[in-house]
Amino acid sequence: MSSKSVERLGRVVIRFAGDSGDGMQLTGDRFTAETASLGNDLSTLPNFPAEIRAPQGTLPGVSSFQVQFADHDVLTPGDAPDVLVAMNPAALRANLGDLPRGATVIVNTDEFTKRNLGKVGYTANPLDDDSLDSWQVHAVPLTSITVEALDTFDLTRKDKERAKNMFALGLLSWMYNRPTAGTEAFLKTKFATKPEILAANVAALHAGHAYGETTESFAVSYDISPAPMAAGTYRNITGNLALAYGFVAASYRSGLPLVLGSYPITPASDVLHTLSTLKRFGVTTIQAEDEIAGVGAALGAAYGGALGLTTTSGPGLALKSETIGLAVSLELPLVIVDVQRGGPSTGLPTKTEQADLLQAMFGRNGESPVAVIAPSSPTDCFDAALEAVRIATTYRTPVILLSDGYLANGSEPWQVPDVDALPDLTVELATEPNDVDDEGNPVFHPYLHDETTLARPWAVPGTPGLEHRVGGIEKADITGNISYDPGNHDHMVRLRQRKIDTIAQSLPDLEVDDPSGEARVLVLGWGSTYGPIKAATRLVRGTGAKVAQAHLRHLNPFPANLGDVLRSYDRVVVPEMNLGQLALLLRAKYLVDVRSHTAVRGLPFATTELADVIDQHLKELA
Amino acid sequence: MSSKSVERLGRVVIRFAGDSGDGMQLTGDRFTAETASLGNDLSTLPNFPAEIRAPQGTLPGVSSFQVQFADHDVLTPGDAPDVLVAMNPAALRANLGDLPRGATVIVNTDEFTKRNLGKVGYTANPLDDDSLDSWQVHAVPLTSITVEALDTFDLTRKDKERAKNMFALGLLSWMYNRPTAGTEAFLKTKFATKPEILAANVAALHAGHAYGETTESFAVSYDISPAPMAAGTYRNITGNLALAYGFVAASYRSGLPLVLGSYPITPASDVLHTLSTLKRFGVTTIQAEDEIAGVGAALGAAYGGALGLTTTSGPGLALKSETIGLAVSLELPLVIVDVQRGGPSTGLPTKTEQADLLQAMFGRNGESPVAVIAPSSPTDCFDAALEAVRIATTYRTPVILLSDGYLANGSEPWQVPDVDALPDLTVELATEPNDVDDEGNPVFHPYLHDETTLARPWAVPGTPGLEHRVGGIEKADITGNISYDPGNHDHMVRLRQRKIDTIAQSLPDLEVDDPSGEARVLVLGWGSTYGPIKAATRLVRGTGAKVAQAHLRHLNPFPANLGDVLRSYDRVVVPEMNLGQLALLLRAKYLVDVRSHTAVRGLPFATTELADVIDQHLKELA
Amino acid sequence: MSTDLGIPTLRSGTDGVPTLPEGETQNRKEFTSDQEVRWCPGCGDYAILAAVQGFLPDLGLRRENIVFVSGIGCSSRFPYYLDTYGMHSIHGRAPAIATGLATSRGDLSVWVVTGDGDALSIGGNHLIHAMRRNVNMTILLFNNKIYGLTKGQYSPTSDVGAITKSTPLGSVDHPFNPVSLALGAEASFVARTMDSDRKHLTETLRAAAEHRGTSLVEIYQNCPIFNDGAFQLLKDRDEATARILHLVDGEPVRAGSGDATRVVVRDDEGRLQVVPEADADPGRLVRHRVADPDPSQAFALSRLDDPAFAQVPMGIFRNAPRPTYDDGVRAQVSAAVDDAGGRAAHADLTALLHGKDTWTVA
Amino acid sequence: MSTDLGIPTLRSGTDGVPTLPEGETQNRKEFTSDQEVRWCPGCGDYAILAAVQGFLPDLGLRRENIVFVSGIGCSSRFPYYLDTYGMHSIHGRAPAIATGLATSRGDLSVWVVTGDGDALSIGGNHLIHAMRRNVNMTILLFNNKIYGLTKGQYSPTSDVGAITKSTPLGSVDHPFNPVSLALGAEASFVARTMDSDRKHLTETLRAAAEHRGTSLVEIYQNCPIFNDGAFQLLKDRDEATARILHLVDGEPVRAGSGDATRVVVRDDEGRLQVVPEADADPGRLVRHRVADPDPSQAFALSRLDDPAFAQVPMGIFRNAPRPTYDDGVRAQVSAAVDDAGGRAAHADLTALLHGKDTWTVA
Numbered sequence A, B: 001m002s003s004k005s006v007e008r009l010g011r012v013v014i015r016f017a018g019d020s021g022d023g024m025q026l027t028g029d030r031f032t033a034e035t036a037s038l039g040n041d042l043s044t045l046p047n048f049p050a051e052i053r054a055p056q057g058t059l060p061g062v063s064s065f066q067v068q069f070a071d072h073d074v075l076t077p078g079d080a081p082d083v084l085v086a087m088n089p090a091a092l093r094a095n096l097g098d099l100p101r102g103a104t105v106i107v108n109t110d111e112f113t114k115r116n117l118g119k120v121g122y123t124a125n126p127l128d129d130d131s132l133d134s135w136q137v138h139a140v141p142l143t144s145i146t147v148e149a150l151d152t153f154d155l156t157r158k159d160k161e162r163a164k165n166m167f168a169l170g171l172l173s174w175m176y177n178r179p180t181a182g183t184e185a186f187l188k189t190k191f192a193t194k195p196e197i198l199a200a201n202v203a204a205l206h207a208g209h210a211y212g213e214t215t216e217s218f219a220v221s222y223d224i225s226p227a228p229m230a231a232g233t234y235r236n237i238t239g240n241l242a243l244a245y246g247f248v249a250a251s252y253r254s255g256l257p258l259v260l261g262s263y264p265i266t267p268a269s270d271v272l273h274t275l276s277t278l279k280r281f282g283v284t285t286i287q288a289e290d291e292i293a294g295v296g297a298a299l300g301a302a303y304g305g306a307l308g309l310t311t312t313s314g315p316g317l318a319l320k321s322e323t324i325g326l327a328v329s330l331e332l333p334l335v336i337v338d339v340q341r342g343g344p345s346t347g348l349p350t351k352t353e354q355a356d357l358l359q360a361m362f363g364r365n366g367e368s369p370v371a372v373i374a375p376s377s378p379t380d381c382f383d384a385a386l387e388a389v390r391i392a393t394t395y396r397t398p399v400i401l402l403s404d405g406y407l408a409n410g411s412e413p414w415q416v417p418d419v420d421a422l423p424d425l426t427v428e429l430a431t432e433p434n435d436v437d438d439e440g441n442p443v444f445h446p447y448l449h450d451e452t453t454l455a456r457p458w459a460v461p462g463t464p465g466l467e468h469r470v471g472g473i474e475k476a477d478i479t480g481n482i483s484y485d486p487g488n489h490d491h492m493v494r495l496r497q498r499k500i501d502t503i504a505q506s507l508p509d510l511e512v513d514d515p516s517g518e519a520r521v522l523v524l525g526w527g528s529t530y531g532p533i534k535a536a537t538r539l540v541r542g543t544g545a546k547v548a549q550a551h552l553r554h555l556n557p558f559p560a561n562l563g564d565v566l567r568s569y570d571r572v573v574v575p576e577m578n579l580g581q582l583a584l585l586l587r588a589k590y591l592v593d594v595r596s597h598t599a600v601r602g603l604p605f606a607t608t609e610l611a612d613v614i615d616q617h618l619k620e621l622a
Numbered sequence C, D: 001m002s003t004d005l006g007i008p009t010l011r012s013g014t015d016g017v018p019t020l021p022e023g024e025t026q027n028r029k030e031f032t033s034d035q036e037v038r039w040c041p042g043c044g045d046y047a048i049l050a051a052v053q054g055f056l057p058d059l060g061l062r063r064e065n066i067v068f069v070s071g072i073g074c075s076s077r078f079p080y081y082l083d084t085y086g087m088h089s090i091h092g093r094a095p096a097i098a099t100g101l102a103t104s105r106g107d108l109s110v111w112v113v114t115g116d117g118d119a120l121s122i123g124g125n126h127l128i129h130a131m132r133r134n135v136n137m138t139i140l141l142f143n144n145k146i147y148g149l150t151k152g153q154y155s156p157t158s159d160v161g162a163i164t165k166s167t168p169l170g171s172v173d174h175p176f177n178p179v180s181l182a183l184g185a186e187a188s189f190v191a192r193t194m195d196s197d198r199k200h201l202t203e204t205l206r207a208a209a210e211h212r213g214t215s216l217v218e219i220y221q222n223c224p225i226f227n228d229g230a231f232q233l234l235k236d237r238d239e240a241t242a243r244i245l246h247l248v249d250g251e252p253v254r255a256g257s258g259d260a261t262r263v264v265v266r267d268d269e270g271r272l273q274v275v276p277e278a279d280a281d282p283g284r285l286v287r288h289r290v291a292d293p294d295p296s297q298a299f300a301l302s303r304l305d306d307p308a309f310a311q312v313p314m315g316i317f318r319n320a321p322r323p324t325y326d327d328g329v330r331a332q333v334s335a336a337v338d339d340a341g342g343r344a345a346h347a348d349l350t351a352l353l354h355g356k357d358t359w360t361v362a
């Protein structure tokens, strides 16, 4: 144990920032894992450039990872870091603006060369003048100490330098009293075939820890108690991983094999990557030639009785739209995951946004309704996947699940569920005739709809006696034969719409968090804004104000009580990372003067920003 | 002149119906041309099967053509025919339901064989029992008389039979005192290389005319006086032809060469066909490998300084969506024509619908606003094309023009405009630097936006000194360089939206037709519902009731006064051939409790249906 | 970066598809659906339909394990008329949909019906990728060198100079040779046949179905309405005899009969040429090798095509089995399942969800 | 249905593009934009960029008449770094966009930059159609056998067995041979070269630019991050010498040097084989013919490729001019204009709008 003093803190926000090649994502991940294992609640926000590895030392090349952890429940990765680790001048410059006065900055002085400073427009070294006076700066020659610490290793200087992120991790682990054993185990697996590198990394980790313990300038270390959490087993998980696992679980609980047809696209690709490793669960992944083929393969598999899934981001969803329309017409279950990113067009591929809601709702020719749902946090991605499958298979309809870049890569602790407690998703395939013809002989009618769910029978190839043809031309109700009859078309258009509307009957009422029951302002969100909104209402309530908060999982159809909820508040505020897409739907449907608050910055909302917005509305009503 | 009596009528609706191979579209076209040349106002509705030529004599094989003509202005092709020409039992069976009691039916008895009757489910010949007693039936052996009349011709029996449509046309021409000279001239061109066929067709035409004049059962012929029309030169024109001509005119008036990139699809293909014959006007048509390549080629041409155009229908628009998003990001002029058809998916390819409005608005990833306009009648397609080009070139934006199957194939008289009176669409391409750098040197900034229009400069390859790069990744305002800056992204998202909103400043206020100024109900429409809505309000007003009517050409942005207009009525009724897409936009934007009336039958509204709807609303308010 | 994939050995295209019980047979009528056929009178599609309906029973497969997937076009109406499972999908996408179906269901016999526009224009990418992957399915490409359903625009197989609705002055678009394209896209089975030659068509279908992997069958199909007579020369028996180069495995490639017989020879420079048999140096005769791992000779034969049908090779250009994508994918899944000791159970899923780093809150 | 199209005679690929005034020259710097290059250290794209920047001035064209269009991928960043006109479009669509541009603007030198995923996966259809049509443009296909920008999934050129992010157990997907595919798609110019061979790359670019029509240049490009060393064997001078089959027009196709020289011969059955020169029957030597109207020999050469680089043909496989689509389209337009006596004027438009059947209301 160190002889230095230890302070207890309630919550901390740390941001690791460096060049794309500096391993900041890994460092952040490891710090997070250590923190999770200590029982803190936490939330993370990785942030990396669109380039694979932009030129070293430049602003576009900066990659960062932020984690907020606390002794209470954490809803966001934090608005502003308490500690910034800046591995080079670019990392400092790119992140300084987010840093509140008084925050701690740990800089790698070795990288503050004239050349590197110049690359990012520093004419003078900020470490040498007073420009950083508002912050607590720890100037540490991270690279050279690391190299020194690895003096005895038989490695190139470059390899030694590469371990500097482990040095930094060691130092931070000391500062926040995190255990390093997990990281050591992790390194062992990672460098199993490279023992010298492994040893060097472990040595650097320890050296960093020792540096904190021994160096004068680091006078205090901090302790953050575990957060109270429900009893259970926990792990840390990102949204994309939770999505993948959710679909595997849905496959297991439905008894249907999972078939993913996908084309890689940031930030959705990791779902494909993960599922491609899970063949052991009967999962088939088809990396298609494009997004159209990806959804086509998923639809073909669904026709064959599989759980058809396709994953993409906004531009890919645009390409899939015609095929999704076919799925609407075929009335087959199909799940489409859109991990939204900044748009329009190629936009900001590695940044988050919520601007595909209206595309999901309306981005197809004709009246082509589908169900739309959205997870609200990384861990909620798991449940959302199960819910998407429930709706798709019960109602025989495409379901679009709208995640986003923040949920995809962000992580938080997850109480691992008991498999048996997951919803029962058993599906009944058609096995025999479902009707009789005029002469009373049994016949199979592929478009005879269930009275409750309005689902049509799912009769898969291989089932004797149920041979039938489906297609995208309008079909006669019941028989499914091609029909150009005007009345039938009108009927079928409304039937498909009614089927989607019917889903609402299976949904729980929207729950409102309104502790006093006296709030006049309701803040309503959807998707990944959950954390910031929740945190902001908490902040506002902390000042004694009353504000209600609710969050939509189901965007189409809406829960049945939504209209009543909206009308029971004097003001409804809807924060969105778009120009007001949910607000548009709410206004149209309920004629309620919903107030939009929008920011389209490729980043999640800051809690304080939202709190200010809520305050403003409260004031206007006061 | 015939010695028979002649009655004067105000308006007549005739429907020609027969097998796909019977030439009904041609017959209808010719009758229409004759009628137009007499100065009647008119409106037509062709209606044909999706099959090229379904099995002869079957219900799916029936093709029909309806024309309403009158001595006053005509707004629709008519709800129900006064006269049905039925070339076979299928045509009779398929159309009888639309026929009011007392209407005239001319049937080709030759086709009423047991076999043909059986094909369409007639167990007894309806001509032999009392089942047609409610109508005035003329049983004419059209085929055999035609063959007889062509006795002396050196043609196969089949060729002779083929002329029966001309016989029918001759008969109808006699009945309604239409001249046949135009048709004779037309036949001369059509059969220029087949003199025997030509002569036979002309003979059949004359024989039909003579038949009416001499046969007892045709006792009366009818006269319909010319409709009062503004002085000028008129022609009959379909919506697709008017669109094609509109774009050629826009090319001429803008000085930009027209480049169409397109992939054939019903009911849009005729625009491609027409433009491919107009090379003489500098028009380039590229039949691409698919819709994506079609819009891609158009966008490439636009980048090169051409008037880039792409034409399609709903499923094609879905495929083009990603590329339209790129055009939004590139801020280049581009016109996308969607001739809407029944959906979803393949739907009803030859039928009309208005269900792509929300797809046009929102069918792209990210916040990706484009201008959307719609023509209201076949002739209005010409003006709409010019308006689309005006918006696209002035604001450097994609514009989606929403026509539909009814406008595409329907026709009406058109007062041919004076070319000089068409809008001046001159475009200024960038030719020199538009800014200065920090040192005051002239530089070109491709994303420096015009203060009024918010358009960026259109600097086309070949312009020295303005070399620059554009792309779909978010760009920094002014410089156009790639930018991942959060603030810039938010700024650019809002700038693109503002640019579209700005278009409203160039739009005339929405005009309301409210003769008394006292109406409490406003009927608001868009697109091809114009005729039926206008006719219905006229019908309602005829009963002394007060109703206001207005029609939107601009769907995005709306005209500036729209909110005020909506709010100035107690009730706003919006009839649409979808499930209420415009209504959704209006409700969201203006929070007005717009009432939808929807029918999705693949057919234009019937005037009486709408009149009933209006009546109902008037009653509710009374 | 490379590893042994252990893809199973090659079998017939219908292996794995349940067959009729011993002794049971099916007939053409059982494969005929109750839907009225809706093509124009005289359309070549009728003959192809009849051939397929006549041939399918021969496969001896359970009818319910046969699926026809089509795109959009006149030809793509095909599935409606067969009493099997079927999907009339969207324009150009049938191979993609069939890929998902065939990969996830090894027990189905999967057929794709498509047109020259559907397959080669909008669907070109899915087609070449299906062939490259060698997904086990048979693709029937009805080539009428025109867009029928949209009423007569030129297609990617229309001749240069073709006057159509969209090329009033004649097309300047150089056409694809579907066989060359397929061979360039790594196709393992490529054949060409004709609507009106029932026997040849049936034989070709049989070989295509037998082939495990993607079988592409180009079928010349007359569209009497928009491109009548495109193959007229080949419908006349004498002309056909004179012009059709018969591709028979192991045999010289011949057209014509008697004195007028012509054969394919390889000239000094290695080029294939069609010469009178009488003039041909027997040492230069080109013998057809359908199963040659090298598709080069098949490709060279495909280039003997001539828009005016001076000669036209017909038959199976290539039938050279190689591992199929779907077998490979399924093998990886079953190997993974087997390696883990069987289908994933409750405990496996629980372990997966837990991962490596968990902690417990009491 | 056929007609004489009167397509103009063939010229160089840059004919019609304005050139620099007599005596003026440009240099590499003028073709370098002010944008910071953002590829990973060591990426093969740098070398290609340098070669292109070095080569472009040689064309003697006005810089403002050169346009680079790219799709999406690491490679597709290319246009930003050139001070010409440029568009970084969307994934796979560059050939389609370039087709519209090249067809409507005969005065531009149009270049497409694309990757193995961009061109052959999502963009496969546009690529084959561009080649079929023979639109006058040069397509640089950076083949690193991986999806770089999306961080390492396998691509349509990845080897069977490749272990990548999306194929943890090895890919079962049979790759395209881009050269074979192009030849099957009627390409008139196809070449292969390598990022690190500046001289060969430059020569190839020159020939490609000179060729009128679609020139496809496959460039082997190392991705040190996700597929490092894919072409390592060819980067070692000795190995390269031993393995690269040089395609030189009119010459035998050779690899290696001295005693180790190997040549391509045609065996008894017409197959191409690579044998030691010493063992080769001179009468069987295959001489390369770039301009052969029949692409069969070029195709056969493309099949000598081997995933393990036992040998790899490099150079220009085919350079056989034929009419281009864009020339044809422009010729039809200008002929129509000429026939009508010049650009359409007021009266022509008026006549068009009136059509044949008008009536007048006084």
Ligand SMILES: Cc1ncc(C[n+]2csc(CCOP(=O)(O)OP(=O)(O)O)c2C)c(N)n1
Binding pocket: B263, B264, B265, B266, B291, B315, B316, B319, B346, C072, C073, C074, C075, C076, C091, C114, C115, C116, C117, C118, C119, C142, C144, C146, C147, C148, C149, C150, C155
């Ligand atoms: C996305 C889309 N684009 C265009 C169409 C219109 N379309 C239907 S079939 C067809 C071409 C048909 O040609 P082909 O495949 O040769 O079939 P054929 O009718 O000749 O049998 C086209 C362009 C469509 N249905 N969907």
Ligand SMILES: Cc1ncc(C[n+]2csc(CCOP(=O)(O)OP(=O)(O)O)c2C)c(N)n1
Binding pocket: A263, A264, A265, A266, A291, A315, A316, A319, A346, D072, D073, D074, D075, D076, D091, D114, D115, D116, D117, D118, D119, D142, D144, D146, D147, D148, D149, D150, D155
């Ligand atoms: C419509 C769409 N789908 C997917 C992506 C994601 N994506 C971007 S580049 C790329 C593949 C890049 O591979 P390649 O073309 O080989 O280029 P490289 O990065 O290797 O140079 C993919 C899948 C995208 N940007 N747009």
Ligand code: SF4
Binding pocket: B052, B053, C038, C039, C040, C042, C043, C044, C045, C074, C075, C144, C148, C149, C222, C223, C224, C225, C226
């Ligand atoms: S249009 Fe041609 S291809 Fe289509 S059904 Fe008619 S004849 Fe057959």
Ligand code: SF4
Binding pocket: A052, A053, D038, D039, D040, D042, D043, D044, D045, D074, D075, D144, D148, D149, D222, D223, D224, D225, D226
């Ligand atoms: S990921 Fe590979 S291809 Fe992309 S820039 Fe880096 S090294 Fe080059």
Ligand SMILES: [Mg+2]
Binding pocket: C073, C115, C116, C117, C142, C143, C144, C145, C146, C147, C148, C155
């Ligand atoms: Mg066809």
Ligand SMILES: [Mg+2]
Binding pocket: D073, D115, D116, D117, D142, D143, D144, D145, D146, D147, D148, D155
């Ligand atoms: Mg690549």
